[in-house]
Amino acid sequence: MGIVGGRRRTVGRMVMAACVGSLLLGAAGCTAPSPSEPAPTSNPPTVAPVFASDEEALAAATEAYSNYLATYDASWAHGPSPMDEYLALSIGEAHEDEVQSLAGWEANGWYATGTTTFDSIRLQGVERRSGVVNISTYLCLDISKGDVVDASGSSVVKTDQPTRLPLEVEFETTPPSPTDLKISRSEIWSGTDFC
Structure with a gap:
């Protein structure tokens, strides 16, 4: 979360990489195999999907974000308190942004009150990379x-x-x-604005 005024509004590097990747893959799919290339004789091994359907992936993302906001609100329920449990629910860029935002709040003596909710969550996509599942969503954050x-x-x-803020939120699976x-x-x- 954090105060929204200082947040970036640009499309992230991962989205840019995905766009470039899809262009390259699209171009690669348009070339015909050369006659000297042998046809594949067997199907490549498949990896069982983590989520049986897009609906199941969206339900998991919805549950994860509900827990994220509930933990955020509970962490502030009695005034400023340690945010370790809340911070444990994020990784990568989101985690770094939260740590930086919370440090600014602490330096200013700020804390949150009330409740935070969301609605209108929609699935943007599900992708598996190097054994990690990435779920991209759009949602409306209500503060x-x-x-x-x-x-x-x-x-x-x-x-x-x-x-009400329109957000693009990404989730990743984490081992084990x-x-x-x-x-x-x-x-x-x-x-x-879709909110």
């Missing part, structure tokens, strides 16, 4: 029932701050459990 306050209890949120999802990236959607 209308929460606030960020300073040590005196005064709100530090701008009055014109949107209370192939279905243990952690948030790996979360950015405000830079396109048309």
